[in-house]
Amino acid sequence: MKKVTLFRPLKTDYLELINVWERSVRATHHFLDEKDIVLYKALIYNDYLYQVDLYGVKQNKHILGFIGLDGDTIQMLFIDPIARGKGVGKYLIDFAIKQKGIRKVDVNEQNEQAVGFYLHLGFNITERFEEDASGRPYPILAMELK
Numbered sequence: 001m002k003k004v005t006l007f008r009p010l011k012t013d014y015l016e017l018i019n020v021w022e023r024s025v026r027a028t029h030h031f032l033d034e035k036d037i038v039l040y041k042a043l044i045y046n047d048y049l050y051q052v053d054l055y056g057v058k059q060n061k062h063i064l065g066f067i068g069l070d071g072d073t074i075q076m077l078f079i080d081p082i083a084r085g086k087g088v089g090k091y092l093i094d095f096a097i098k099q100k101g102i103r104k105v106d107v108n109e110q111n112e113q114a115v116g117f118y119l120h121l122g123f124n125i126t127e128r129f130e131e132d133a134s135g136r137p138y139p140i141l142a143m144e145l146k
Helices: 011-028 036-046 088-100 112-120
Strands: 005-007 051-058 062-070 072-079 105-106 123-129 142-143
Touching: 011 036, 011 051, 011 062, 011 072, 062 088, 072 088, 072 142, 088 105, 105 112, 112 123
Parallel strands: 072 105
Antiparallel strands: 005 051, 051 062, 062 072, 105 142, 123 142
């Protein structure tokens, strides 16, 4: 991975963050329809970004990805498709584990790439929920570091 910078996003970065979110979701969340994407985009932009401890990764002033933490849990991790497979997600997870003490993450079961990513990094599935936090029929896997 080329030189990247870890930073704390400001509200002025949220528009770029939500654009990264949308590109990421469209590349990985094939189970969502357009109506769901519009709904979640509004929730994340208007509410969820404000409720988590946010960190991002930049390269040449371009945001490549971001992570949102709450206590010992990853609430969100989104990587721009142009940066997928280049170590950005692992970089953010390593930071969260080593510097912030995270141990848990909830993942959409249907996002098989993300489930595999977290399993590869040493997380185990501890519980399964039939619906996501919004009550939508998208199963969630609770995962925790071994």
